[in-house]
Amino acid sequence: MRFAVAQSGGPTCAINASLVGVYEAACELRSHTHTEILGVLHGIQGLLDEQFIDLDKSLSDADNRALLCRTPATALGSCRFRLPDPQQDDSIYKKVRAILEKHGIDAFLYIGGNDSMDTVAKLSGWLAEQNSPIRVIGVPKTIDNDLTGTDHTPGFGSAVKYLTMTLSEIIRDSAVYCVPSVLICEIMGRDAGWLTASSCLLRANGETAPQLIYLPEGEFTVEGFLNDVREAMKTHKSVICAVSEGVTPPDADLFRSGVSDAYGHAYLSGIGKYLENQVRSEIGCKVRSVELNVMQRCSSHLASATDLTEAAACGRHAVTLAAQGLTGRMVTMQRDDNSAEYRITFSDMAAKDAANYIRTFPKAWITPAGNQISDEAISYFLPLIQGEVLPVMENGMPKHFRF
Numbered sequence: 001m002r003f004a005v006a007q008s009g010g011p012t013c014a015i016n017a018s019l020v021g022v023y024e025a026a027c028e029l030r031s032h033t034h035t036e037i038l039g040v041l042h043g044i045q046g047l048l049d050e051q052f053i054d055l056d057k058s059l060s061d062a063d064n065r066a067l068l069c070r071t072p073a074t075a076l077g078s079c080r081f082r083l084p085d086p087q088q089d090d091s092i093y094k095k096v097r098a099i100l101e102k103h104g105i106d107a108f109l110y111i112g113g114n115d116s117m118d119t120v121a122k123l124s125g126w127l128a129e130q131n132s133p134i135r136v137i138g139v140p141k142t143i144d145n146d147l148t149g150t151d152h153t154p155g156f157g158s159a160v161k162y163l164t165m166t167l168s169e170i171i172r173d174s175a176v177y178c179v180p181s182v183l184i185c186e187i188m189g190r191d192a193g194w195l196t197a198s199s200c201l202l203r204a205n206g207e208t209a210p211q212l213i214y215l216p217e218g219e220f221t222v223e224g225f226l227n228d229v230r231e232a233m234k235t236h237k238s239v240i241c242a243v244s245e246g247v248t249p250p251d252a253d254l255f256r257s258g259v260s261d262a263y264g265h266a267y268l269s270g271i272g273k274y275l276e277n278q279v280r281s282e283i284g285c286k287v288r289s290v291e292l293n294v295m296q297r298c299s300s301h302l303a304s305a306t307d308l309t310e311a312a313a314c315g316r317h318a319v320t321l322a323a324q325g326l327t328g329r330m331v332t333m334q335r336d337d338n339s340a341e342y343r344i345t346f347s348d349m350a351a352k353d354a355a356n357y358i359r360t361f362p363k364a365w366i367t368p369a370g371n372q373i374s375d376e377a378i379s380y381f382l383p384l385i386q387g388e389v390l391p392v393m394e395n396g397m398p399k400h401f402r403f
């Protein structure tokens with residue numbers, strides 16, 4: 001079998017572990033069948049430009065694979081590229097098929113989030129209609145944790161680990177002065193507040209902060225936010241607020257750029273700074289905002305060992321599905337709710353059922369006031385951040401893998 005593997009969408013700390021999982025599982029097939037594994041640079045966009053690389057050259061070395069697992073971002077590069085509706089225009093599909101056939105590819109594995117599963121669903125569906133034997137399988141990833149059908153997504157646990165570590169350090173820093181203060185932390189998550197909500201985990205270590213947590217799933221007004229802050233300041237000298245970038249007050253156009261990516265998703269940024277200015281002018285206390293920005297998805301020095309292990313297993317499972325002749329499937333993780341211990345099994349679902357759907361944070365876990373997360377969420381989040389992964393250091397700095 002000849003595999004091609006690519007990465008797509010926003011990066012995570014675990015997406016390269018999935019690539020290693022794909023590579024290792026495909027290599028294991030070599031004992032009973034001739035197998036080749038090609039990497040594709042820059043996702044489906046790079047495929048259209050025939051940007052293939054031979055993964056054996058560097059990944060046959062176990063040290064390189066271990067280093068790649070500890071390397072953030074997409075080592076193969078990424079893209080945000082939407083395939084057109086094949087009913088309207090299938091010229092690009094014909095081109096993709098011709099390229100896959102030219103390079104003798106039997107299975108194309110795509111590691112990505114919601115939009116990438118759209119590519120898996122459309123491409124696999126079109127190829128099947130054409131009676132092509134080429135299989136397309138999706139491997140999930142996203143720090144947003146918003147893919148349906150899976151308990152959680154690879155990349156999320158590491159982002160949560162970074163967030164909780166950073167917030168706990170911010171909490172210490174914010175406590176040093178005698179004056180009342182407010183700190184607003186802006187956290188990624190375009191459409192769903194899973195990552196922001198996970199800041200409630202700090203309660204498991206006895207913290208009272210963040211005292212206020214706001215998700216895109218709830219109603220949000222600046223007036224309501226200021227009232228909540230005033231109330232919290234009555235009992236806390238230092239008030240920490242975790243705010244999702246996706247929170248959209250009615251006056252959001254005052255701070256949003258209006259710029260979108262190729263998928264039409266707005267670039268979200270600025271709510272933290274906007275709220276900082278509101279607190280300064282309306283409450284008048286010491287106030288800072290921190291936008292965690294890309295650090296929350298590329299801080300592999302704080303990756304979760306559980307996350308990297310599961311990400312690799314998802315990659316492995318995708319190879320198994322392709323080898324079984326399946327197509328149009330996305331790997332999923334299922335948690336055994338009946339077990340006292342955290343247990344995950346790997347399964348699969350139709351990629352079309354994951355594509356373009358958003359799994360929002362459960363409303364039942366948001367408190368009635370809409371500004372806190374209930375304790376039930378803690379047991380959901382906690383297993384995902386277990387285990388440390390030490391970075392490989394060189395000259396006192398992290399060493400990363402590069403193709």
Ligand code: F6P
Nearest residue numbers: 009010142144188189190261268
């Ligand atoms: O992949 C998800 C995500 O990290 C969102 O949380 C964020 O809004 C978006 O990607 C940022 O996209 P970009 O990498 O294009 O800036």
